[in-house]
Amino acid sequence: MNNQGRPTASSQAAQNDHQTFTGNRALQVEEPLIFETGRLDVTGVDIEAPAKVASRLGAFERKGSMGLPGLTEPEAMRHYVRLSQKNYSIDAGLYPLGSCTMKHNPRFNEAMARLPGFCDVHPLQPQSTVQGALELIDELSHWLLELTGMKAAAMSPKAGAHGEMCGMMAIRAALEARGEVASRKVVLVPDSAHGTNPATAAAIGFSVRAVPARSDGTVSVEAVKAALGPDVAAIMLTNPNTCGLFEPEIVEIAAAVHEAGAYFYCDGANFNAIVGKVRPGDLGVDAMHINLHKTFSTPHGGGGPGSGPVVLSERLAPFAPLPFIRKLDDGARVFVEHETEAQDAQPFGRLCAFHGQMGMFVRAFAYMISHGADGLKQASEDAVLNANYVRVGLRDLMSQPFGDKPCMHEALFDDEWLKGTGVTTLDFAKAMIDEGYHPMTMYFPLVVHGAMLIEPTESESRASLDLFIATLRDLAMAAKAGKTERFTGAPFHAPRSRLDETRAARAPVLRWVPPAPATNAEAAE
């Protein structure tokens, strides 16, 4: 049956297991690629015949087969449903990926995003015909500004990293207006930062100067002052930081940065810890992106789409990119889409076609009004409480790199406690898979050896946390007891065991290619 180039399990363990003819295991069904089962002459979409017209394609009509097979609808349904069954998801279990905020994705949000008034509207319709869409974006931006204490919101960035780009471009535009763009070419980035921070700074021509963290995992104002100078454009700081800690000297850092004539970019990836508790604008932040797909519950979708609006301080507000919404005297709203219409503003340019991730705006707004000011604050408090509950539940078995003190919305452990056990952070994480959990974020932040960053979010019940803690305790005790067989080579019960990543990178196979026709010699075998 296994005729699609998928060798059946051959290890000793698998052979001793109850082998099946198909290689399937009950609900876990092996699924070939569409290119191996589809046929070029099949289509799953019935389309009326085209009218007969004279071609207007000139000399540019496509010739020959593309090599793209089709499946009928029942075949396609089965293909994708089977694929879906090989994925972990929030809906199926706790997803403790630190820094990713894998909270519940309300289905109400999905329903609202699919109202025809939102999903079946073209971005360039006359603005008089889309006043509801503009009002929603304007309202969402109002909520974001209230929650952050900032002056203006740039709504078009398509994800967090795009938001970083937006914020840093606004900073660069402000420096340009001050005539200091050539002299300020350095951006300070702590060692613990997300990789997107230095990548963003470098992409728009800044060089990166690292700021070391203290032994307690936070950044000191002294270290920032030591790195500041007339060549510094900005600092990019995450708060709460990637170690799960609120930066205690953030106000002093902001003051020092401003004193030195630079700007304060805050990575808002961890905003879920502080919504309704403290406002970045009150801390001295000049620009911060907000991952709507983290804090405001829009689904991650297996890696996107996201949405990364950026809030800006008074200093940077004039440089917000196109388009932005202007409210007219008669109450109507319009998108300002071109520099010529910008009036007093000095937009730095355009980040993407059209106006941003409307589908994500609807979902995030549905989440916000459902929660309200009270619910949003409660969400942050519960997220922080849940993380600390996990931390306290594991602290006697697992080591905390910065001592036993409260965390924000994520609990960080290192691999000190695994020393001498023969088990690594990777092994431990993979063993969690066998227990039915998605692993935590591992080996990040880079400043912590063998880091394990656990973010349970506010969506977990106490019972769920208790089981999670009990499971990790059992694993931790097994590791310490030398039961390496539970870890080495784990996972054992997933649709696949550990995959050979070295092989994937050494000789990359990035697309399906038709098998070469069998030669006579092979056919004879």
Place this chain on the structure above:
Amino acid sequence: MRYHPLSGADRADMLARVGVNHIDALFADAPQDKLLRAPLGLPNGVSELQAGRILGRLAARNLTASQAPFFLGAGAYKHHVPASVDHLIQRSEFLTSYTPYQPEISQGTLQYLFEFQTQVAALTGMEIANASMYDGSTATAEAVLMAHRITRRRKAVLSGGLHPHYADVVRTMSHMADDNVDVLPSDITAREDIISRITAETSCVIVQSPDVFGNLRDLEPIAKACHDHGALLIAVFTEAVSLGLVTPPGDMGADIVVGEGQSIGNGLNFGGPYVGLFATRSKYLRQMPGRLCGETVDGEGRRGFVLTLSTREQHIRREKATSNICTNSGLCALAFSIHMTLLGETGLRRLAEVNHANAALLADRLSLIDNVSVLNETFFNEFTIRVKGDAVLLVERLAGQGVLAGVPVARLAPGSGLDDLILVASTEINTDEDRETLARALDHLINGAA
């Protein structure tokens, strides 16, 4: 609150277990004078029923593409997407999973990305494709940066047929990175001489086909001129369905092909989320931005898929990464891939033929109207008309009559002196009646005819 499982009693117990009296003790590191004491100026939470009323009221104030004869394009197209596509992408395991960093429990996502990459490469006529970008415009800007890396030059030449928003995105990025960009003036009828702009400093030439005015462009001589000068040709498309009927850029010598994938599998969504497609030649693999999914085997020799070549990416390379992109358009790529799988090349070709035929019928009908002329010699499903009078006003008045007629060029490029041009698209959704309604309304407004 319906989304919060912790009860008051849970919270009290858990705080005690953590060893604090009050939740604010966990916020002790935050500057205490900055903690919010007074409630924010925002309303409190509401029920799902009430939230639905609020959003429903906002949605009702938009005229939808299904409520009116609809002819807008200019980078976003309304197509019929089979109902099964939206059903499938809402499967929990697709919708609520993260980026597939743990391949053992992410084979579903990884396999569809591998299939997606294969489909995109085949459609564009290229060797490899990545696992998606945010949209067509940002993919274009990333392609320019990639060309700079490959050629070690920093001057891009932009065709006057490139979508003005795309040109603006490239211009913004180039300005910020201190790169140069040579933007040709709006080129309505594909007559620009872009080849003479290519020099030994040129890193890349960016040409869209079908261009924003709808014209099909011959990329071959441009590709040759680029290669003669050591530059790369970046081909752009904004209507992916066109690839079912039009010679793919890969067959005409393009080095990088980028485009908007929205029109396959994805709705209009007022401009986003969409899905950027990015394809190139194998030899440029290591300069490519974005995620890549590759085939490998697991410990038992079974085929499996992983994210690969991540040494190009920000989480490994940091400031030396090929791009800062992290989250991309996974679920939109899935929608694209499912729709493409349902179509197959047979269905895609037929869909493209219907689009082309409908646009041709519309062009013929509109040509009959006095003071309206179709400017294109070639087109796929979108073309440019010149009308008597101000196109923005005309389109606004047509909307008032319940006809969404097209995109005035002045909406995209004000001040370019193209105030009498409208981009008009026709896809499979349009009926004879739609075309007739548009033609009569246009005739009436321009010529006062009955």
